[in-house]
Amino acid sequence: MKLTLRIWRQSGATGRLVDYALDDLSPDMSFLEALDVLNERLITSGQEPVAFDHDCREGICGMCGLMINGMAHGPEKATTACQLHLRHFRDGDVVTVEPWRAEPFPVVRDLVVDRSAFDRIVAAGGYISVPAGSAPDAHATPVPKPDADTAFEAAACIGCGACVAACPNGSGMLFTAAKATHLGVLPQGQPERYSRARDMVAEHDALGFGGCTNTGECTSACPKGIPLTTIARLNADLLRAHTTRSDR
Amino acid sequence: MYPEGSPIADQRAPAGPIESRWDRRRFSARLVNPANRRNRSVIVVGTGLAGGAAAATLAELGYQVKSFCYQDSPRRAHSIAAQGGINAAKNYRNDGDSVHRLFYDTVKGGDFRSRESNVHRLAQISVEIIDQCVAQGVPFAREYGGLLDTRSFGGAQVSRTFYARGQTGQQLLLGAYQALERQISAGRVEMHPRTEMLDLIVVDDRARGIVVRDLVSGAVSTHFADAVVLATGGYGNVFHLSTNAKGCNTTAIWRAHRRGALFANPCFTQIHPTCIPISGDHQSKLTLMSESLRNDGRVWVPSNPLDSRAPNDIPETERDYFLERMYPSFGNLVPRDIASRAAKNISDEKRGVYLDFADAIERLGSLAVEQRYGNLFEMYQRITGDDPYKTPMRIYPAVHYTMGGLWVDYDLRSTIPGLYVIGEANFSDHGANRLGASALMQGLADGYFVLPGVIGDYLADAPFEALDDSHPVVADTVSEVRGRVKTLLAVNGDRTVESFHRELGRLMWDECGMERNEAGLRKALERIPELREEFWQRVKVPGTGEQLNQELEKAGRVADFFELAELMCVDALHRAESCGGHFRSESQTPDGEALRDDANYSYVAAWEYTGVGQPPVLHKEELVFEHVTPSTRSYS
Numbered sequence: 098m099k100l101t102l103r104i105w106r107q108s109g110a111t112g113r114l115v116d117y118a119l120d121d122l123s124p125d126m127s128f129l130e131a132l133d134v135l136n137e138r139l140i141t142s143g144q145e146p147v148a149f150d151h152d153c154r155e156g157i158c159g160m161c162g163l164m165i166n167g168m169a170h171g172p173e174k175a176t177t178a179c180q181l182h183l184r185h186f187r188d189g190d191v192v193t194v195e196p197w198r199a200e201p202f203p204v205v206r207d208l209v210v211d212r213s214a215f216d217r218i219v220a221a222g223g224y225i226s227v228p229a230g231s232a233p234d235a236h237a238t239p240v241p242k243p244d245a246d247t248a249f250e251a252a253a254c255i256g257c258g259a260c261v262a263a264c265p266n267g268s269g270m271l272f273t274a275a276k277a278t279h280l281g282v283l284p285q286g287q288p289e290r291y292s293r294a295r296d297m298v299a300e301h302d303a304l305g306f307g308g309c310t311n312t313g314e315c316t317s318a319c320p321k322g323i324p325l326t327t328i329a330r331l332n333a334d335l336l337r338a339h340t341t342r343s344d345r
Numbered sequence: 346m347y348p349e350g351s352p353i354a355d356q357r358a359p360a361g362p363i364e365s366r367w368d369r370r371r372f373s374a375r376l377v378n379p380a381n382r383r384n385r386s387v388i389v390v391g392t393g394l395a396g397g398a399a400a401a402t403l404a405e406l407g408y409q410v411k412s413f414c415y416q417d418s419p420r421r422a423h424s425i426a427a428q429g430g431i432n433a434a435k436n437y438r439n440d441g442d443s444v445h446r447l448f449y450d451t452v453k454g455g456d457f458r459s460r461e462s463n464v465h466r467l468a469q470i471s472v473e474i475i476d477q478c479v480a481q482g483v484p485f486a487r488e489y490g491g492l493l494d495t496r497s498f499g500g501a502q503v504s505r506t507f508y509a510r511g512q513t514g515q516q517l518l519l520g521a522y523q524a525l526e527r528q529i530s531a532g533r534v535e536m537h538p539r540t541e542m543l544d545l546i547v548v549d550d551r552a553r554g555i556v557v558r559d560l561v562s563g564a565v566s567t568h569f570a571d572a573v574v575l576a577t578g579g580y581g582n583v584f585h586l587s588t589n590a591k592g593c594n595t596t597a598i599w600r601a602h603r604r605g606a607l608f609a610n611p612c613f614t615q616i617h618p619t620c621i622p623i624s625g626d627h628q629s630k631l632t633l634m635s636e637s638l639r640n641d642g643r644v645w646v647p648s649n650p651l652d653s654r655a656p657n658d659i660p661e662t663e664r665d666y667f668l669e670r671m672y673p674s675f676g677n678l679v680p681r682d683i684a685s686r687a688a689k690n691i692s693d694e695k696r697g698v699y700l701d702f703a704d705a706i707e708r709l710g711s712l713a714v715e716q717r718y719g720n721l722f723e724m725y726q727r728i729t730g731d732d733p734y735k736t737p738m739r740i741y742p743a744v745h746y747t748m749g750g751l752w753v754d755y756d757l758r759s760t761i762p763g764l765y766v767i768g769e770a771n772f773s774d775h776g777a778n779r780l781g782a783s784a785l786m787q788g789l790a791d792g793y794f795v796l797p798g799v800i801g802d803y804l805a806d807a808p809f810e811a812l813d814d815s816h817p818v819v820a821d822t823v824s825e826v827r828g829r830v831k832t833l834l835a836v837n838g839d840r841t842v843e844s845f846h847r848e849l850g851r852l853m854w855d856e857c858g859m860e861r862n863e864a865g866l867r868k869a870l871e872r873i874p875e876l877r878e879e880f881w882q883r884v885k886v887p888g889t890g891e892q893l894n895q896e897l898e899k900a901g902r903v904a905d906f907f908e909l910a911e912l913m914c915v916d917a918l919h920r921a922e923s924c925g926g927h928f929r930s931e932s933q934t935p936d937g938e939a940l941r942d943d944a945n946y947s948y949v950a951a952w953e954y955t956g957v958g959q960p961p962v963l964h965k966e967e968l969v970f971e972h973v974t975p976s977t978r979s980y981s
Contacts, residue, residue: 153425212417239487249516255515
């Protein structure tokens with residue numbers, strides 16, 4: 098099949114969209130494999146290949162992230178860019194490929210952005226303080242299955258940043274809320290539950306992410322289907338954090 | 346082909362009862378006073394389960410830690426892709442499990458090519474890992490009573506595998522990553538993402554630092570410490586197509602090998618039986634379908650190999666459930682090496698074999714099947730376009746894990762003092778074949794418990810002399826790294842890195858893959874140096890060294906794969922027996938199973954580097970079995 102890829106190229110402070118026509122593609126290729134084909138061609142013709150982030154190529158590491166036709170990770174629901182296959186496009190389509198665009202995610206080169214702001218949100222409190230060796234027996238605290246399932250559903254976040262890219266406010270609230278929910282519904286996470294919510298949100302705001310206005314674009318773009326209810330939980334914890342003693 | 350050097354042996358594991366060796370070693374290892382730990386520094390390269398856990402734990406103990414990864418965040422290391430689970434001898438099921446049984450299963454599963462002391466310690470520590478991970482908030486699968494669920498994995502008849510749907514690796518890694526971020530926030534770990542180690546600095550016979558390249562700016566710089574820990578994973582990408590992430594590479598351990606660390610059992614490669622087959626020449630990687638699927642999925646091929654009907658049109662009587670037929674007591678849950686070879690012998694890459702859930706869906710209902718494997722089924726459908734609830738999955742074996750790695754002693758110390766190697770990067774625990782759900786166990790055991798428990802013994806002599814870039818050894822190492830980067834860019838030939846990698850990978854898969862023989866290995870040993878030569882004459886790397894340059898990164902990694910590939914073939918050729926994942930067609934039983942030769946090959950082959958294209962020197966570590974008597978592995 099044939100596609101025209103209209104790709105954002107940037108090596109300094111500004112960039113532009115460049116068209117690349119590709120024929121001889123197979124519908125069984127992944128979208129990233131189409132970029133591989135393009136890059137092979139660019140290299141052999143003496144041009145610089147398109148830089149893009151990717152690693153596991155099975156939808157779990159969270160490293161890939163492309164705006165494809167204005168949609169984070171492209172048109173397929175619950176699918177990362179690396180798991181998107183060309184069979185979902187029509188022969189002859191023109192496909193626009195851009196990097197995530199958000200103030201806290203500056204473009205490094207072409208389609209590569211710097212997402213280290215996410216690490217800083219986690220560092221601000223997205224953990225349970227339990228040094229190695231200090232744990233009680235795993236069965237000491239049973240966890241009701243519904244709570245374990247809620248925690249798991251939130252913990253499935255891969256930190257790709259699609260939620261931020263999709264949000265009109267450039268908010269990282271779904272990412273932050275997923276971590277707060279994962280740890281906050283488990284008994285192990287209770288001691289730091291409210292301080293965790295407060296500190297992560299404070300860091301989130303300080304890093305320049307926008308506020309949440311409940312548009313829901315984030316959950317719709319999320320390749321792991323993190324639900325919007327996590328943000329409601331985060332807000333409840335945040336309220337509690339600000340209305341109780343500061344050491345909570 | 347190679348000269349033989351002096352034998353080596355582990356000097357750290359105490360003799361005497363195996364059950365108390367780890368206790369006794371921890372007692373004999375020297376400690377560093379808590380107040381002095383902040384004056385001792387450690388570099389940890391890699392942030393997967395082993396590296397992430399080690400960096401966090403060493404920082405918790407009070408050491409100064411610097412952590413490095415090539416990805417944009419430590420959370421992305423390839424441990425994250427592990428699907429099925431993690432083994433632990435908790436015996437929560439009351440089904441006869443014990444530390445000794447996990448130890449026994451692992452030594453047997455490894456086809457009696459691993460070191461008993463290390464494996465026993467691994468089984469002991471397995472129970473602590475589950476405790477630690479649960480306390481961190483890892484959302485393992487639970488039953489309605491709130492207790493942890495477990496399932497069965499290949500090579501075991503007990504149910505000791507803990508899991509978090511099909512995302513166990515991700516959840517365990519997030520636990521380690523969060524612990525690491527906590528230490529970064531506390532100022533005890535200095536984190537360097539998008540930074541790749543390109544060489545090891547060895548001064549006065551001690552590992553003292555690393556040379557790295559900042560992948561964004563291209564700047565080459567040095568980092569020093571009192572000890573260096575490599576947790577850089579396996580080298581399965583030498584085959585080009587594997588289940589590894591695209592960035593997984595051998596460079597860190599290969600560079601350390603070139604600086605003097607012995608490389609053990611490089612040919613021991615695990616081929617995973619259930620992966621999605623290649624769909625065309627564009628294929629960039631292969632995707633695993635978790636071994637857990639073999640709990641309920643049945644593997645079969647058409648009885649007539651020429652049968653071209655769709656799988657659902659083939660009646661029950663014309664199907665061959667070959668694993669159940671050949672291995673009635675373990676059935677579909679035989680170890681990986683056995684299942685892979687059986688699939689290869691009965692089918693080929695194009696046809697594959699079927700993994701069928703029709704029985705399970707009939708027995709349990711599709712809802713229950715979805716709860717167990719839903720995300721794996723979705724992944725399969727996304728990649729192939731077929732719905733496994735309706736049509737059997739089509740699968741074929743693919744390269745997945747490397748049991749070989751840098752040689753380490755019981756303290757996980759390599760042959761270079763101060764250089765520790767943990768996780769998949771070392772060779773220590775899995776012998777010639779790793780059992781499913783044991784990689785996560787080993788990575789976390791090494792990172793959370795083993796390394797932090799013994800590294801003090803070495804650091805007690807630190808801090809060592811302060812170093813800077815003006816030291817002649819350091820200056821030489823840096824200039825070698827810069828020279829290499831410059832050369833790769835200067836060749837400016839007409840072939841892409843990818844085309845070389847593809848050709849090398851195909852050669853390795855054909856001649857040093859699931860089945861090896863003398864003629865094929867000799868052919869590969871002739872071809873690899875030619876191809877390597879051609880690489881350095883014709884490779885084309887666009888761009889400069891002072892920018893984000895992903896082709897340059899790849900070129901450096903593939904250049905090291907060429908050197909490693911040759912060593913793998915030498916190792917595979919010299920080991921004229923079959924064991925575990927290493928199957929030599931010359932050495933098989935009448936019914937086609939691996940035929941081990943304990944009289945001649947009951948040792949670890951640890952290779953010493955002598956120069957590119959020069960014959961390596963073989964050092965043997967004899968394996969002693971005092972607790973598990975080597976026998977012919979039988980799963981039938």
